[in-house]
Amino acid sequence: MKKIITLVFMMACAAPAVALAAGPAKPLDRANIDMTDTASLQRGAEYFFQYCIGCHSIQYKRYNRMGNDLGLSEDQLRERFIHTRDAAGDQTGVGELIKIAMKPDDAESWFGQPAPDLSLTARLRGPDWIYTVLRSFYLDDSRPMGVNNAIFEAMSMPHVLWELQGWQANVGEEGHIKLEKVAEGKLTTEEYNEVVRDITNFLTYAADPVKVERHELGKWVLLFLAFFTFVAYLLKKEYWRDVH
Numbered sequence: 001m002k003k004i005i006t007l008v009f010m011m012a013c014a015a016p017a018v019a020l021a022a023g024p025a026k027p028l029d030r031a032n033i034d035m036t037d038t039a040s041l042q043r044g045a046e047y048f049f050q051y052c053i054g055c056h057s058i059q060y061k062r063y064n065r066m067g068n069d070l071g072l073s074e075d076q077l078r079e080r081f082i083h084t085r086d087a088a089g090d091q092t093g094v095g096e097l098i099k100i101a102m103k104p105d106d107a108e109s110w111f112g113q114p115a116p117d118l119s120l121t122a123r124l125r126g127p128d129w130i131y132t133v134l135r136s137f138y139l140d141d142s143r144p145m146g147v148n149n150a151i152f153e154a155m156s157m158p159h160v161l162w163e164l165q166g167w168q169a170n171v172g173e174e175g176h177i178k179l180e181k182v183a184e185g186k187l188t189t190e191e192y193n194e195v196v197r198d199i200t201n202f203l204t205y206a207a208d209p210v211k212v213e214r215h216e217l218g219k220w221v222l223l224f225l226a227f228f229t230f231v232a233y234l235l236k237k238e239y240w241r242d243v244h
C-alpha cells in the first residue's frame with residue numbers, strides 16, 4: 001500500500017515536469033484577444049480564408065453557422081469566404097463543413113506533414129500559442145523550406161504571411177533564439193500583430209463557438225442563484241418564526 005502511495009505521489013510530482021519539458025523554448029506572448037469583438041472575428045475569418053484554408057480545414061464547423069455567429073449574410077459568405085468547389089465543380093454550399101480542397105496525402109508529400117485541422121488547436125494549445133507561432137518564423141538555411149520557427153521547432157509550415165510581416169533572422173548566440181527583422185513586409189510590426197491577433201481570435205472562436213454565449217448565460221445563472229438565496233432566506237425566517 002505504501003509503495004502504491006509513493007508511486008502515485010511521484011507520478012503527480014512528475015506530471016508538471018513532463019508538461020514543462022514539452023513546452024516551447026521561448027515564453028509565449030499574450031494574444032489578448034476579445035471574442036466579443038465581432039469586427040475582429042470577421043477580419044480574422046477573412047484572413048483565415050485568404051491565407052490558411054488552402055492547407056488547414058476547420059471541419060467541425062459549417063459556413064452558415066460561422067455566418068450566423070459573426071453576423072455575415074449568405075451572400076457575403078459566398079463572395080468573400082467560400083473558395084472551394086464540390087465534385088460537380090459548383091461553389092461549396094453555405095450549409096457545408098469547412099474543408100479544404102487539398103488531399104491529406106498531397107499535403108504530406110509536399111510538406112512532410114499533413115496540415116492539421118485547426119478546429120480545436122486553440123483549445124488544445126491555447127490562443128497564446130497560435131499568436132506567438134505566427135509571429136516567430138525566421139530564415140534558416142538548414143530547413144528544407146529555408147524557414148524555421150522559434151516556438152515550433154522544425155515546423156514544416158511555410159511562413160505564409162511573409163508578405164505582410166517581412167522576414168526575421170535569428171541573431172541569438174549559441175542555441176539561444178533572438179529574432180530580428182531583416183526584411184520589411186507590407187505592414188509595420190504593430191499592424192502585423194493586429195492581423196495575427198484577429199486570426200487567433202477567429203480560431204479561438206472556432207474552437208469554442210458557444211463560449212461567448214456561455215459567459216452571457218453565466219451572468220443570468222448567478223443572478224438566479226442570488227435571487228434564490230434571498231427567497232430561501234425569507235422561507236427560513238418564516239419557518240423559524242414560531243420556534244424562537
Ligand code: HEC
Pocket residue numbers: 047048051052053054055056111113114115116118121125130133134154155156157158160161199
Ligand atoms: C502551405 C500549407 C499551409 C498553409 C497555407 C498554412 N499552414 Fe499552418 N501548417 C501547415 C503544416 C504542414 C503544419 C504542420 C507543421 C508541423 O507539424 O511541422 C501546420 C501547422 C500549423 C499550426 C500548428 C498546429 C499545432 O498543432 O500546434 C498552426 C497554429 C497553423 N499551422 C496555423 C496556420 C494559420 C493561422 C495559417 C494561415 C495564416 C496557416 N497555418 C497556413 C501548413 C500550412
